[in-house]
Amino acid sequence: MGVVLRDDDAAFRKMGGHDLIDSYLVYRARDTLCSVSSADTEDYRHLLSAMNPKELGANEVAMLVTNLKALAGAVACIDNVLHDELLSAISNMSLWNYKPDVMDALLEFIESLATSSGKYVDYCLKMLTCQFFPPLSLPLPKILARKDGVLSRVHSSLKYIADLVPLSPVRLVPIVLNGKPQYCFNTISTLSLVIYVENMFKLESGVLGEVVRIPMFAGVVHLLVELDVNIGWEDIQNETSERIFEMEIEDGDESRDDDGELPRKLSQKILGGNSFAEKLDSLMVLTFEHLESCQVADRLIKIFDTLLKLFKKTILTAYKPKFAQFVIFYACSLDPKNCGVTFALMLEHTFFFSTDGPVLRTKAIAYLASYLSRAKFLSVFVVAGTLERLVDWCVKYVKMQDNVINPKAHRIFYSGCQAILYVLCFRMRSMMDDPQLKPWLFHLPLESILNNKLSPLKVCLPSIVLEFLGQAKAARLFMTSEKFIFDDYLESELSREFGGTERLDMFFPFDPCLLEKSDSYIRPNFIFWSMVQPTYDDEDSSDEDVGEAFASDDDGGMDYGIMQSLEEQHFDFAEVGSALNKMSITPKDSLHSRFGGAINQPMRMPSRIRPSTSPESL
Structure with missing residues (x-):
């Protein structure tokens, strides 16, 4: 034939x-x-x-x-x-x-x-x-x-x-997930990865979606995290430790644009040319757009349930995530009343009740504090309700303890206290301006958790403590006979080395996003530190001491440095002081003068916030 x-x-x-x-x-x-x-x-x-x-x-x-x-x-x-x-x-x-x-x-x-x-x-x-x-x-x-x-x-x-062949969708899932290019991520083109993820989303939203939805979305999230961890903190720290802090301290407003975010040239300076960052940025934008399409199709709630499970399993437990977590932040911004509140409650529940150990609980509270502080779309009443439950938990914790200060033994408590202080740094002014929340804030039992035998103010990050106390004094919290009960604390020498290797340095994951394209989606729903009006900025405040102590707007940035922690966890006290000075958001002279040094230069919380660089401290 x-x-x-x-x-x-x-x-x-x-x-x-x-x-x-x-x-x-x-x-x-x-x-x-x-x-x-x-x-x-x-x-x-x-x-x-x-x-x-x-x-x-x-x-x-x-x-x-x-x-x-x-x-x-x-x-x-x-x-x-x-x-x-x-x-x-x-x-x-x-x-x-x-x-x-x-x-x-x-x-x-x-x-x-x-x-x-x-x-x-x-x-x-x-x-x-x-x-x-x-x-x-x-x-x-x-x-x-x-x-x-x-x-x-x-x-x-x-x-x-x-x-x-009705079983073919089930058999399709591992084929798609394992079909990811096996060659190195830094050699595959961004376009190829984008097309691959586009097809995963098309499967998720198509007629096969009921079978493949969760694994397809899981595949995308795993891919984002994989790219994220490949960026490496050194790619950011090489710049932030040598130039960014310096620019923040010396250049002030010149290092930021009018909205408070990093200007494009600075973002390019940090991550420009990083192939992993470029790929991650493109895939995150694609994911944002897919979430928008889910909202239009009235199925965001269903997909958010999947995303929330993936966050708990993949992102919350990931080692050193930098930007992938903004996927759930953006999903929350699309539906604040449902998704936004649900996410906060999940983090709160994880902190209170998780049996998976202290590391996961401290990660959860770090996410919660950062989220409550940064999410512009969250009602101040949602934030207040969460704070009230956190304070109540801390109050009960203190009553149950007989021990003295021990950062290791009470790590979860201290992380909860630091989260409360951090959120109030961002939200205190808005609460003081609300006629319903102002009396609530004055009756919140903050003093009982801050002024006790566990002394959380000596363990929490000095930058956060100083900013919180400055705002609290201006708002006339903790006043007794016209005396601020923490005045002695403010004027005493604060040991930045307290706790040694157990010092509480914490990662706040929703610091400003450095990915240029992704940032354009996050920015409208994000609170930058430059947008926050602290209580001591009130021109009608009668507390001149606070005005003096926190008058300068040119020192460091809360965004870059407030979450700074040491790369090496094995060091002696002398090394701690040296390393902290290098990584601090505030120059050494400014810290010295604030605590009674010879240089009489005022100090305040930085006016601009930059990304955290040390999640490994968790």
């Missing part, structure tokens, strides 16, 4: 003799496939050559299309052992390299093969999902021009197979 298709057959078929030749071609295809078992492989070899032509002229394309269609009708005769070369040749065909007629013929063959026998389902699904990645050799203009045509056909074929 001859090859599956001769040149004259192709010409005849091209002229329209479809009905006359189709059955004949299928018959010849079957005969050619069966001939392999009898060692008569001449026609089969011709077929293999036709499936991989050296050139793609009109005749070659016509033969390729007709051979594929003929093979689609003869799939019952295909044997994965006898015809492995044929299957290999077909699997190496990329839809991106062909015009619609070849694409449609190839997909027809894949669909027929997948539905002919269960043993070929995985093979066909792999052939389809391989199309999620355009060939590396294909130029960008062609990729963009062909993308919609290729991917719409692929998803149509996946649906067709799912309709006829």
Whole structure:
């Protein structure tokens, strides 16, 4: 028997003799496939050559299309052992390299093969999902021009197979997740990763969504975290430790734009050229847009439930996350009353009741404090309600303890106290300005948790403590007979080395986002420190001492340095002082003068906030 298709057959078929030749071609295809078992492989070899032509002229394309269609009708005769070369040749065909007629013929063959026998389902699904990645050799203009045509056909074929093979969506999940390029992330193009994630989101939101929704979204989140941890804190710290703090201290407002965020040139200075950061930025924007589409389709609540579980399992437990956590921050901003409150309650519950150990609980409270402080979309009453429950927990904790200061033994308590102080640094003024919350704030039993045998003010970060006490004094909290009960504390020498290796340095994960494109989505819903009006900025305040003590607006930044902690956890007290001075948001002279040094220079909480750089301290 001859090859599956001769040149004259192709010409005849091209002229329209479809009905006359189709059955004949299928018959010849079957005969050619069966001939392999009898060692008569001449026609089969011709077929293999036709499936991989050296050139793609009109005749070659016509033969390729007709051979594929003929093979689609003869799939019952295909044997994965006898015809492995044929299957290999077909699997190496990329839809991106062909015009619609070849694409449609190839997909027809894949669909027929997948539905002919269960043993070929995985093979066909792999052939389809391989199309999620355009060939590396294909130029960008062609990729963009062909993308919609290729991917719409692929998803149509996946649906067709799912309709006829109901278990195929379940089998599709590991194929897609394991189909991620195995080569290094820094060599794959950003566009390839974007197209891959686009397809994952298309599966999640499509007709197969009920089966693949959670694993597809989980795959995206895992990919974001994987890129995030590959950035490395040294990529940020190399700049922040040598230039950023210096600029923050010396340049003041010049290091920020009018909205308080890092200007683009500074963001580029820190992460520009970092391939992992660029890829993460693009994928996060894609994720933000997908969340927006979920909101429009009125299914954000359903997807948020999945995202919340993924956050607890993947991001909350991740080592040194830097930006991936902003995905859930953005989801919360799209629906503050539902998603926004739910996220806060989950973090609160984790801090109060988790049995997974102190590390997870301190991470949860760090997320909660940062979220309550930074989320512009959260009502101040939601923040107040959370603070009240945190304070109540701390009050009960103090009553149950007989021990003295011990940062290690009471780590969870101290992290809770620091979270309360941090949130109040951002939110105290708004609470004082509200006629309902002002009396509530004065009756909040803060003194009982701050002024006791555990002395949290000596363990919490000095930057946070000083800012909180400055605002509290201006707001006339903790006043007794016109005396601020913590005056002695403010005027005494504060040991920055207190606690040694157990010193409470904490990571606040929602510090400003340094990813340029992602920041444009986060910024409208984000509170920068420059937007906060502390209580001591009130021109009508009668407390001149506070005005003096916190008058300068040019010292360091709360954003860069408030969460600074030491990279090395093994050090002596002398090293602590030296390292802290280098990493501090406030110059040494300013700290010295604030605590009674010879230089009479006022000190205040920095006016600009920069990202945390030390989650490993958790």
